[in-house]
Amino acid sequence: MLLLINASFVLDIPIRLINGSNNSSGRVELSINNQWGTICGSGFWDDEDATVLCRMLNHTSGRALRYGQFGAGDGPIWIAYLRCQGDEESIFNCPMSFNEQRSTLSGMFIPRNGNRHMCFSHNSDAAVQCYDSGT
Numbered sequence: 001m002l003l004l005i006n007a008s009f010v011l012d013i014p015i016r017l018i019n020g021s022n023n024s025s026g027r028v029e030l031s032i033n034n035q036w037g038t039i040c041g042s043g044f045w046d047d048e049d050a051t052v053l054c055r056m057l058n059h060t061s062g063r064a065l066r067y068g069q070f071g072a073g074d075g076p077i078w079i080a081y082l083r084c085q086g087d088e089e090s091i092f093n094c095p096m097s098f099n100e101q102r103s104t105l106s107g108m109f110i111p112r113n114g115n116r117h118m119c120f121s122h123n124s125d126a127a128v129q130c131y132d133s134g135t
């Protein structure tokens, strides 16, 4: 079952949380060039990245849930090796590897046939649990 829990539009890139256990958790999905995909949730996906992502969705902070805890998505694994420090306004301000030739937003996500990063399995798709202050 796919359940749309939360959505936000940042830089014309919609973000949603799918298949979570509550209304502030789920697998992270991004729509780029009108194609929904995921973030690699292996080693580099951590609480600092999750906090920046959750703030983009109007939450206070976040905890990283790694290795596909909310299931495997499909489509491209758009982002891997995300390296936020935690105080960025957008994950797109953080160093990362794209499933793309270009690594800057000005080039805007021209899809390639192959991944530039080495994260190939949706079994490790990134997920988050977001938190709101006072709750």
Ligand SMILES: [Ca+2]
Binding pocket: 044, 045, 046, 048, 049, 081, 082, 083, 084
């Ligand atoms: Ca990271």
